[in-house]
Amino acid sequence: MPKERVGLVSEIPPGSNKVVTLRGREIAVFNVGGDFYALLNRCPHEGAKLSRGIIVGLPESEVPGCYRLSRPGEILRCPWHGWEFDLRTGKSHCDPQGLFTRQYKTSIEREAPSPDTCGDGGLTAETFSVIVEEAVVFVEV
Secondary structure, eight states: OOEEEEEEGGGSOTTOEEEEEETTEEEEEEEETTEEEEEESSOTTTOOOGGGSEEEEEEEEEETTEEEEEEEEEEEEOTTTOOEEETTTOBBSSOTTTOBOOEEOEEEEEOOOOOOBOOSSSOBOOOOOOOOOOEEEEEEO
16 A cells, blocks of 8 residues: 655644645544554544544443543544544444544654665765654555
8 A cells, every 4th residue: 555655753743633635535643642543534424524623531431420531642532523533443432333434554764865876887975874863654545
């Protein structure tokens, strides 16, 4: 599957997202504690832009009236009707088998340095060490 460049890791701080249009589809890339997840920027319920939703945790309860918040920063709440999706899987907690938003695979890579050779004739230019300090986020579309 072809990879498309989204941007530098530093452009998407933890808890935020960046929206890109790739191959005619608007995709929101979220930084969840240093891990990156990409979702189609459209709620499957009525089409709201998921990038405008709020990121919350998952309330869990074993008995009525007593709950705890787990997985902080991993659940995305749609801005229109509050439907919630797991940022790591794109699935809804209400109906994980039937309701989900499309998810795309992401990766982080170092940008390739420029070639340091002068061609196929055996000539080689003097080389120097290259240090790449900024990582780049890619999404497979």
